Amino acid sequence: MELLGKIGPYNEVADEYDAAASVEALSESKVLVIGAGGLGCEILKNLSLTGFKKIHVIDMDTIDISNLNRQFLFRLKDVGKSKAEVAAKFVESRTQGVEIVPQFCKIQDKPLDYYKQFVCIICGLDSVEARRWINATLVTLAGEDIIIPLIDGGTEGFKGQSRVIFPSINSCYECTLDLVTPKITYPVCTIATTPRLPEHCIEWANEIEWPRIHSTKFDADNPDHVEWMYQTSLARAESFNITGVTKSLTLGVVKNIIPAIASTNAIIAASCCNEAFKLITNCNPMLDDYMMYSGDESIFTYTYKNIKKSDCPVCGNDLKVVKAEKWWNLKEFIEEIKHQKDIQMTNPSLSTKFQKLYFSSPESLRLATEKNLQMKLSDLVGDEEVIVTDPKLPISLRVRIVFN
Amino acid sequence: MTIDKSNKYDRQLRLWASTGQSNLELSHICLINGTTTGSEILKNLILPGIGNFTIIDDKEITTNDLAGNFFLTNDNIGQLRASALCESLMELNEDSKGHAITDSLDEIDDSVWDRFNVVVVSDYIDPEFLDTLKTKLFKKEIPLFIVNTVGFYGTINLIINEITVIETHTSQLFDLRIDQPWQELSELSDSYQLDSLDDSDHAHVPYVIILMQALRSWSDSHNGPPTTMTEKRQFKKFVQDQSRNFTFETNFNEAVSSVFRAYQKTQVPSMVKSLMNNDKISDKNLNNETPFFWILIRALKSFVELYGNLPLPGTLPDMASDTNNYITLQNLYRDKAAKDKELFIEEVKRVLTIIGRLDGLTALEIELINIFCKNSHSIHVTSGSSQMTSKSLLEQMLSNKSNDYDNEEYNHLAIYFGIMTFNHFIKQNNHVPEESDYDNFIKLFSEVFECHPDLPLSALKTFKEIVCHSSSHYHNISSLMGGIASQEVLKIATSQYVPLDNLYVFDGIRSQSDKYKI
Numbered sequence: 001m002e003l004l005g006k007i008g009p010y011n012e013v014a015d016e017y018d019a020a021a022s023v024e025a026l027s028e029s030k031v032l033v034i035g036a037g038g039l040g041c042e043i044l045k046n047l048s049l050t051g052f053k054k055i056h057v058i059d060m061d062t063i064d065i066s067n068l069n070r071q072f073l074f075r076l077k078d079v080g081k082s083k084a085e086v087a088a089k090f091v092e093s094r095t096q097g098v099e100i101v102p103q104f105c106k107i108q109d110k111p112l113d114y115y116k117q118f119v120c121i122i123c124g125l126d127s128v129e130a131r132r133w134i135n136a137t138l139v140t141l142a143g144e145d146i147i148i149p150l151i152d153g154g155t156e157g158f159k160g161q162s163r164v165i166f167p168s169i170n171s172c173y174e175c176t177l178d179l180v181t182p183k184i185t186y187p188v189c190t191i192a193t194t195p196r197l198p199e200h201c202i203e204w205a206n207e208i209e210w211p212r213i214h215s216t217k218f219d220a221d222n223p224d225h226v227e228w229m230y231q232t233s234l235a236r237a238e239s240f241n242i243t244g245v246t247k248s249l250t251l252g253v254v255k256n257i258i259p260a261i262a263s264t265n266a267i268i269a270a271s272c273c274n275e276a277f278k279l280i281t282n283c284n285p286m287l288d289d290y291m292m293y294s295g296d297e298s299i300f301t302y303t304y305k306n307i308k309k310s311d312c313p314v315c316g317n318d319l320k321v322v323k324a325e326k327w328w329n330l331k332e333f334i335e336e337i338k339h340q341k342d343i344q345m346t347n348p349s350l351s352t353k354f355q356k357l358y359f360s361s362p363e364s365l366r367l368a369t370e371k372n373l374q375m376k377l378s379d380l381v382g383d384e385e386v387i388v389t390d391p392k393l394p395i396s397l398r399v400r401i402v403f404n
Numbered sequence: 405m406t407i408d409k410s411n412k413y414d415r416q417l418r419l420w421a422s423t424g425q426s427n428l429e430l431s432h433i434c435l436i437n438g439t440t441t442g443s444e445i446l447k448n449l450i451l452p453g454i455g456n457f458t459i460i461d462d463k464e465i466t467t468n469d470l471a472g473n474f475f476l477t478n479d480n481i482g483q484l485r486a487s488a489l490c491e492s493l494m495e496l497n498e499d500s501k502g503h504a505i506t507d508s509l510d511e512i513d514d515s516v517w518d519r520f521n522v523v524v525v526s527d528y529i530d531p532e533f534l535d536t537l538k539t540k541l542f543k544k545e546i547p548l549f550i551v552n553t554v555g556f557y558g559t560i561n562l563i564i565n566e567i568t569v570i571e572t573h574t575s576q577l578f579d580l581r582i583d584q585p586w587q588e589l590s591e592l593s594d595s596y597q598l599d600s601l602d603d604s605d606h607a608h609v610p611y612v613i614i615l616m617q618a619l620r621s622w623s624d625s626h627n628g629p630p631t632t633m634t635e636k637r638q639f640k641k642f643v644q645d646q647s648r649n650f651t652f653e654t655n656f657n658e659a660v661s662s663v664f665r666a667y668q669k670t671q672v673p674s675m676v677k678s679l680m681n682n683d684k685i686s687d688k689n690l691n692n693e694t695p696f697f698w699i700l701i702r703a704l705k706s707f708v709e710l711y712g713n714l715p716l717p718g719t720l721p722d723m724a725s726d727t728n729n730y731i732t733l734q735n736l737y738r739d740k741a742a743k744d745k746e747l748f749i750e751e752v753k754r755v756l757t758i759i760g761r762l763d764g765l766t767a768l769e770i771e772l773i774n775i776f777c778k779n780s781h782s783i784h785v786t787s788g789s790s791q792m793t794s795k796s797l798l799e800q801m802l803s804n805k806s807n808d809y810d811n812e813e814y815n816h817l818a819i820y821f822g823i824m825t826f827n828h829f830i831k832q833n834n835h836v837p838e839e840s841d842y843d844n845f846i847k848l849f850s851e852v853f854e855c856h857p858d859l860p861l862s863a864l865k866t867f868k869e870i871v872c873h874s875s876s877h878y879h880n881i882s883s884l885m886g887g888i889a890s891q892e893v894l895k896i897a898t899s900q901y902v903p904l905d906n907l908y909v910f911d912g913i914r915s916q917s918d919k920y921k922i
Contacts, residue, residue: 003555003878007872049472066412072447252418261416261891263448267887270880274881297902
């Protein structure tokens, strides 16, 4: 490799640097790519063209026609097949001596031991939940002194970001959860009684009409379901003289579609892989620890270091302080927890060392704790620690409530 | 567009809609040199469906080309780079058509360039030829991108006379005219008797109405709208005090948080004002060669002189309200926007008559006017340069004393001058510089840029980095710069979003970047 033979002036470990060892490290290091979508396709290409030989890729999704405008390892004939499997095969066919092991499953299906085999994990996901899961999992491993760096990329339209996380050493994904733009939600009363926007009508069809009429779950990949959703939204809009409901908007709202193009994915994936290359070879210093890219208006990047939070529910040790009004009942407090930008849990369960305050699941516990929802929070909890968990996240958040 | 296409391109149509897509599909991009970076640029344009691409390259494929290029394999060795790449890339999207030109650059006929909307040069071509090409394309008003990658570094130049963008997607502002309501809006506002409404109705009056009424009664008792900080604060309190229950009346909360929209004067932004004074549309310069964009600006000038404001875009943000109040208000804005557009079209026709164009407006031009009226407050225009360097740019690089490479102020321009020197080095020596060429490299720099070789430490270090890691095949940087360059080409091709103006430098060691205007 031309880039590894010489020691450059910016190399931070020039005295110890060994070119042969770097080349070997590239071909021997086992790396995991999470996601074989827009970013994943690029990441697999980049890794295999920069000397990596042992790669795993994991993705639970199958190929859809709307992927083809950027996921360049897939063709029309591949629609419906596993992304991980098609991507792995394609890249192997174009490169020499690279082994890519596809995993057609959810990351949550793999045991902790599976992740221990990797030297580095590169994430190209569109799901906040999956990122939180892998982040928390790697911090757990760090507790056993197994530090696996996580390089994470994300894009939206012309914008994106790449970051490097050394679990438990620098700021983790959960430390900066407030950077994530929360999904737009509309008040129920607007949707139910005073709609103004086409989006309100679509949400009405999606959240109120669908569950009222159908017993099956809505499937956005089923054309009949989508057509029903569109027609129902359209009729609703017409009855209120609201214009602008289109099929494209309907899909956008019910699937929470984020715009995506090949070029942004290429930029962010390459940035992530550049960091992985520097990590494994030591040839130049790494990003410390976050770069945001914006191409909306000219080109702009901003590189900075995030702060590791001492009250981070994943990598911190301190209790998180949550403020509450004296007059709140437990239900109002739970709503607060759900919506706080740095907590963002969808179905939180709460308990103290004395009692179970509320459990969202299983059903038996939910029924047993439901009555607490209407009780005054200050009657239930004093200044003892409250543990908050969510069935979808391997996180237990320790909270202390402070009443205003 | 067929159903298939709207499905396949769904994720990008949400960024540039069908108007941007059809512009892209009508575009023809030319790539000079079938490098890794060049291949990546084309990949990112073929996938979203650019109409045509042409690769100009007379070289044969060697093992060196395979190192970082995903679109070439062992089987291609010995073939012509342009043809092999063209074939391999075409496979990405049947909607894009590829062409290969395998002549050497100096054999290419001048008229060939007229086929292209954009030309991209990737990595090395003879600096003297680049100069000629630059001048040629600048004259022909064809945008030229020059993309270079060396080791962990990359640069992009955009050489273009002028960039005009109507749909910039930059404006977050809403033109609501609260301070200058037109008659119908005034009447609607007057029809609300806030005091006589029951509590539920009171909480569903749109904030535009609340602010209009508040502004009027304030102005009546204070001889005009609030202007000083103190008055603005008092006005805010005045609005809040009209709420019956501020905790629960969302509409009054919105009125208070949007209170600036009431006392902010509706006026023509200074950027648009300066466009309207551009010499291009003066009486003596306006003629039947004037581009349609500038005809619209001229019409805009007349429109503003006649009616005092820009055409109303007609978009109303969402606000707490019941359905009926909101829809009535929304229709009022839309109707006014439609009327303004008709009046604006009259002005366009008047300008066309002046320059002797009497054939009427085409459907495409009407569509453009539509977009123009919605965006006239956020139009973007810049003039570019045909130069790749300037005295002041060189001076800026030489005087940079920052030695701390974590610092944002670190010498990005040293990368740029280093890469230009790198290309001159190839011209002089027929090979890329290596570590042992370091001293010669510095000497060559001072010759090419006619300056003393007394360089700041940051530049010396960066030049050293360039000669140590002088490969242009490091795939991550090729892919990254290819991504950025294609993003900028997309903006030009779709005629949407504001592109680079006009030099960009990326540092893959520090993962930082900067931009400059030459």
